[in-house]
Amino acid sequence: MIKVGDIEFPKRKVWMKTYGCQMNYHDTERILSHLKELNFEHTEDQEDADLLLFNTCAIRDLANQKFYSHLGNTKKYKEVKIGVGGCIAQTDSKDLLKKYQHLNFAFGTDAIDNIKEMVFRAYSGDNKFAVTSWDRSENYSIETKITHGSPQAFVNIIKGCDKFCSYCIVPFTRGREKSRKLQEIVDDTKKLVEYSGIQEVTLLGQNVNSFGKDNGESLAQLIQELEKINGLELIRYTTSHPYDVSDELIEVHGSSKKLANHLHLPIQSGSNTVLQRMLRQYTVEHYLELVEKLRKANPEIVLSTDIIAGFPNETRQEHEATLELLNKAQYDFIYSYNFSARPGTKASRMKDILTADIRGERLREIQAHQLEIQEKIRSQMVGKTYRVLVEGKSSFKGETKWRGRTNCYRIVHFLPKELEQNYQWHWVDVKITSATALSCQGEVVQDFGRRLPIFS
Ligand code: SF4
Known part of the structure; x- marks a missing residue:
């Protein structure tokens, strides 16, 4: 039993549903970690929980609808x-509290x-309250909290966004940019490595x-x-905006021994006129120069x-420019979505002549075209050996196989050499035996166990 003031916190269970991006999953991890201090244990079983929490995403309408329906249930x-x-x-906290009486x-x-104060308030009888004010302090200072036992951790380095792309709600839901101090992140990561066995971080x-x-520091210096x-064996970062990719950072991609051989660099459209309407602040030419x-x-x-397929009023020609961009950039994979208007954004106020059918058709075209490209790129993996961290x-x-991720972020499947061999969180070298656009199969050629040998 934990007592806070007059309120007793016996052992209770919290169930949590997360929608959206890695930032939300990272926030969920923080929330669960805080709640542990109030005697809450995480459960996957909603029926078994004393506290139900939802961590929501406003970016896509589909995720919103799923959330509203789940909350209603x-x-x-x-x-x-x-x-x-x-x-x-x-x-939308006021509307939510009004509409969902429970x-x-x-x-x-x-x-x-x-979160601890809010849960405390809820258990001390306060009801139907909202805490949505922005943190006005000048500094952004946190300590990374993890509850899982894996050697991978997300480390948040900056919050908010100043870009205001015309289709995006994030600057309104996450506020303006605020960075943590470089030294704080380094100290935080050292602790994660030393005390929690973290070997791979994703800067988020x-x-x-x-x-x-805001502090005269940079991502390149941090890496x-x-x-x-x-x-610390592996460093990843996400998400990038092409406008802010500096030459200094590109150099680090060439010189760093620990930075992953992968970069997720969202372009959104292969048409300059659409990029202008999206307020993305770069051209296709500038983007391709970065790629080069x-x-x-x-x-x-x-x-x-x-x-994004089918941005408002996208012409056939603008859409074809995106197909052409795929040829030029030769991506290993893409995340593609139909445009979905988010209330409050500039794009949601644009008059639009495109129908859902046209959007759907364009999305399918983009995905089919990318799969052809992907098939060719992935086939070049066959016969090569990749270092993989086995995730599960x-x-x-x-057929049940082990699944791991290469340094370059590709998922690889393989069978154990001996049936009872447990590879969970091992570093292994896997030789790729077959690869299609959507899957890579291989065989283990070396198992390093849970720690890589020094200088390997
Ligand atoms: S860069 Fe643009 S798309 Fe990305 S979070 Fe900021 S406003 Fe949204």
Whole structure:
């Protein structure tokens, strides 16, 4: 039993549903870690929980609809407390609390570190309250919290976004950019490596390339400092904005021994006129120049991107420019979506002549075209050996195989050499035996165990 003031916190269980991006998953991890201090244990079983929390995403309409329907279904739980956090709660908390009478509280994206106070309030009888104010302090200072036992961790380095792309709700739900100090992140990561066995970090933010602008620091400098940490094997970062990719950062992609051979660099459209309407602040030519420089700095680098199909009033010609861009950029994979208007954004106010059918057709064309490109790129993996961190098992065509991720972010499946061999979180070298656009199969040629030998 934990006692806070007059309120007793016996052992209770919290169930949490997360929608959206890696930032939201990272926030969920922080929330669960805070709640542990109030005697809450995480459960995957909604029926078994005393507290139900939702961490929401406002970027796509489909995720929103799923969330509203799920929240509606929780009305049947009479004895539990229910809270909603994240992007939808940041902008719509009043409506949520009014519409869903069984909802106890709502909290915005800047309030996650106050979750203990909110849960305390809920258990002390306060009901139907919202905490959505922005953190006005000049500094952004946190400590990374993890509850899992894996050697991978997300480390948030910057929050918010100043870009205001015309289709995006993030600057309204996450606020303006604020970076942590470089030294704080280095110290934080050292602790993760030393005390939590972390070997791979993903530096996280809505636009990580803007990191440090407010403090006279940069992402390139941060990576160079992190690289010095003994025991840290791999550094990734996401998400990037092409406008802020500096020459200094490109150089680090060439010189760093620990930075992953992968970069997710969202372009969104292959048409300059659409990019202008999206307010993306770069041209296709500038983007392709970055791609060329990155490949020159690191010939092993693998690129991926995001594409929006059917931006308002996109012409056939503009759409074809995106297909052409795929030919030029040669991505390893893409995340592609139909345009979905987010209320409050500039794009949602644009008059639009495109129909859902046209959007769907264009999305299918983009995806089919990319799969052809991907098939060719992936086939070049056959016969090569990749270092892989094994993340777990998964079922593939009815067969259970081990699944790991290469340094360049490709998922690889393989069978154990001996049936009882447990590869969980091992570093292994896998020789690729077959590769299609969507799957890579291989065999283990060396197993290093849970720690790579020094200088390997
Ligand atoms: S840079 Fe990314 S997060 Fe920022 S407004 Fe544009 S799409 Fe949204």
